[in-house]
Amino acid sequence: MDKHQPGAIVKAAYKTGEYIGETVESDGRRILVKVLAVLVHPTQGDLHHPYDPDAPLFHERKASAYTEKVWVSASAAEPYDGAIPPYRETLETALGAEMEKLDRLKRWAERCLEQLAEIRKDYRL
Structure with missing residues (x-):
């Protein structure tokens, strides 16, 4: 089914998130998506x-x-033909993934700071 057709299931990027939704209407360049x-x-x-x-x-x-x-934007949506998991479950999974990514980044920054402290000693600064 064409992503512009009402009832089409799409994967769409909106702001900085990504969603599965149903096309409600389209004006040709944009699609109204029900999350x-x-x-x-x-x-x-x-x-x-x-x-x-x-x-x-x-x-x-x-x-x-x-x-x-x-x-x-119509260019930010593509047809989706997989199963649609329950919203609450996907919200919890997406939130957990974002928190895990940031925790990993935090741990990376902490290791960098430790390494730089050791390098500073090597430089005798």
């Missing part, structure tokens, strides 16, 4: 200053709600 599942949780913080905890405006981004309707 059914979360694949990727939206990114937190300032997108113009990634990974900067001191950015002047640190955004909190929540995932779109179950059955929330969002307009997405």
